[in-house]
Structure formats: C-alpha cells, structure tokens
Amino acid sequence: MWRDAALVAGRDLRVELRSRVTTNQVAPFSVLVLILFAFALDPDRQLLERLASGLYWTAVLLAALLAISRSAAIDEADGVRDALRLSGLDPAGVFVGKAAAVAAVLLGLEVLLGVGVVVLYGVELAGAGLVVLAGVAATVAVAATGTLYGALVSGLRVRETLLPLLLLPVLAPVLIGATRAFEAALAGVPADGWPWCGLLAGLAILYSVAGALAYGTLLEGS
C-alpha cells in the first residue's frame, strides 16, 4: 500500500508542479480572500486581529476546495479511472497518495496564508508547537475528507457545485477545532488549545481510516 501511495502522491505533485495551478491560481486566490477580509474589517483593526484564526481557517478551507477539485480532476481525465482500476494499485494506497499530495499542497498554502495573516492582520505568533500540531492534524483531516468526497462526486456533471455543498458541513468540526486551537495558541494560553488539537487528531485518524476503507468502493462505483 505504501509503495502505491508514494507512486500516486509523486504523480499528483508532479502534475501540480507542471501545471502550476496551485502557484498561479489557488495561492493568489487564497491571498485575495485574506485581503478581502482585511478590506471588510479594516476600520476595526482589533476585530481583525481577534478574528484572525477564524478568517485564516476559512481562507484555508476555500483554498482547499480548489485544491481538492484539482486533485479529483486528475483522475477524471480521459480514461484514467479505468486505467487505475486495471493497474492493480491498492485503492487504499491510491487514497493515501492522493490525500498526501493534497495535504502537501495545503501545508504550502497554509504557510503562505500564515505570512499573510501576520502581515495583513498584525497578528503576533505564539504557541508555535500547538499551531504546528493543530495545523498538521487539521490539514490531514481536510485532505482525507476532501479526497474521499472528491471521489464521491467524480464523474457527476454538477461535481464542482456539489463538492462544497457536501464537504463543507463535514469539515465544520475541523474548522471549529482548528480555530479554537489557534486562538488559544495566539492568546498565549496553549493549555486551552490542546483538547482541540486532540479533537483534530481524532478527526484526522477517523477520516483517513474511513477514506482508505471506502475509496475502493468509490473507485468501482464511479
């Protein structure tokens, strides 16, 4: 399974590097979202700083929708899904590989957005350990869920609009957990954030296991 996962993750990341969709479209879009939040709330700088965690994760989720759609589209093109079924690749490996590639892209975007939050919202970084761990756990949860739902809507004509409708409600607990953990870290009270980090880790494991188990069925059914 791990060999297959590495193979698929390498392919998806190579496609991203060659197509430059993430660097030329998704990254500018996510920064633009941060800027729009800043425009909307600019008169009250304190409010912007207080809401920074929530705005940051909202921007991450919006960017994730694009990254996930892009990841799903790779396997929709020109008979790729049939070729995957014929390849003998372990479906769980395909899932893990695709989720890992999405997670890698999201981590890059999160770093970029983190810089944006510091620069635009005047946030001072604190509680680095909690921020990193909660960020990684939330990213894994988003990537795993997104990969699973991307496969679920694959092949449907309305997949672009259906994906956010299905995915965002499922990701609501991740948004809440990540926001609370970041708020606690940035407020200098990381002890309040660790339970939320635990929740995020649990969600990441739950979604990853569910995705690995269900992906084969979705691959066959689509």
Place this chain on the structure above:
Amino acid sequence: MEPVVHLRAAVALLGRFPALAGIDLDVARGEIVLLRGPNGAGKTTVLRACAGLVPVVRGEAIVLGHDLRRDPRPVRRRVGLLGHDTGLFDDLTVVDNVRFWGRACGADPAEIAAAMALVGLDGRLRDVSVGRLSAGQRRRTSLACLLARRPELWLLDEPHAGLDHETRDQLDVLIGQAVEQGATVLLASHELDRAESLAHRVVELAGGTTVALPTHASGVSQAEVPASRTPEQEAPAPSSPEVTHVA
C-alpha cells in the same frame, strides 16, 4: 487447454441497457480474435467485460482462469486494454506517463525503457508533455503503457485508429511478437482489411445483443497458425481467418 476467455450466455448491463445479452465466446491462448460488427454491436463492451470493467450479471465469464462474476480484480492486472480513452495525464511528459503506469503494474525501469523504445518514444518525444502530442502520438504513448505492463491478454479497441501507416505496421508486428511470446489478443476494429489479415479468427457481433460464436467447436485454435510464422510474416500476412457469422 483452458481458454483464456470463456463467456457463456454472458449478460452485461450498461445502466439498464443490456449491452451484452447472452454472448458466447471462447478464445484460446495465443489466438488473435477479431470482433467484427456495426456500431453498437457490443464489441467495446465485450472487451471491457473481459477486462473486468463492465460487470457480467448473468451467465459464465471466466478470463485467465478467474471468474469475473465473483471477483474481477485478479484479472485486471493481467490484461492490457487499449481503448478509445488514452488514460494519460496531459500535464505529464511521455516518459512520466509510461513510467507511472509501468511502475503501477510492477514493471522495472528496463522494461519501461524497452516499451518506449518499441514504439519509438525514446527520442525527442520522450520529454514532451502529452497535452502537446498529436492523437497518433498519444495513441503510441498508450501503447507503450500497455507494453510496459506485459499483459497476458491484449484487449484492443480500434487499435489502428489515429496511427500513421508505419506505426500501424509496427503495431501489427508487436501484436505478432506478443502472441509468439504467449499472449492472447482480442481486438475490435472497423479497419477490416488490416484486422482480418492479422486475426486467426473473426467473430461477428450483431444487434448489440447476440454473438456468434463457436470457437473450439469450429476447430479454430492456435494449432491453425503455422508455428514457423515469424511475427513479420504473421502481422500483415494475407491470411483468411475463419469467420463465424451471427444468425
């Protein structure tokens, strides 16, 4: 010897539509069998069913010794399907594509390089993005992916479509060589002159629901192919394959 493909009264549905309704077909190891028939006759569905991509819901469907109705997955890795869709990633180069699908099927780097060389993709096209290739070059890339996986059963849907004359000849030679090495070929084509000269036997499909069949009952098998034929002779040789017509 057990046939590589054994379909008896096999029924396959595409949605609710019976794309195959009681097809009978046997293909022996080393045979090249041409499926012939008008559009909608079920040729592509037969190939996809044999690959385990279209579920057979009734009848018998045994390919490479595995019951497709029970579990098609053991068959899939052992077949190679060259269909209308290429299964390629436009943003990746030719070598990236062949390497990915080759490695997915357990091919080593030498086998992957050999597959590319066989279809002439080891030159300047090697590092070109697939999205920039012509239809024929894309077809050759798909063929390289198929060769890299070294399938036991080749399922070829309009294999000559989009290829130039030279590459068509080359493909026929490759098919002949694969058969010499023990592979079996089931192909569907509208280019009858070329395909019939390549095939040992022709099976006529009609109406999308029935097939004519008998295979071994009519005595056609690899035994009819002279052992001394070289792939070069075998490919474009003007042989007269046995034709089984549908009633």
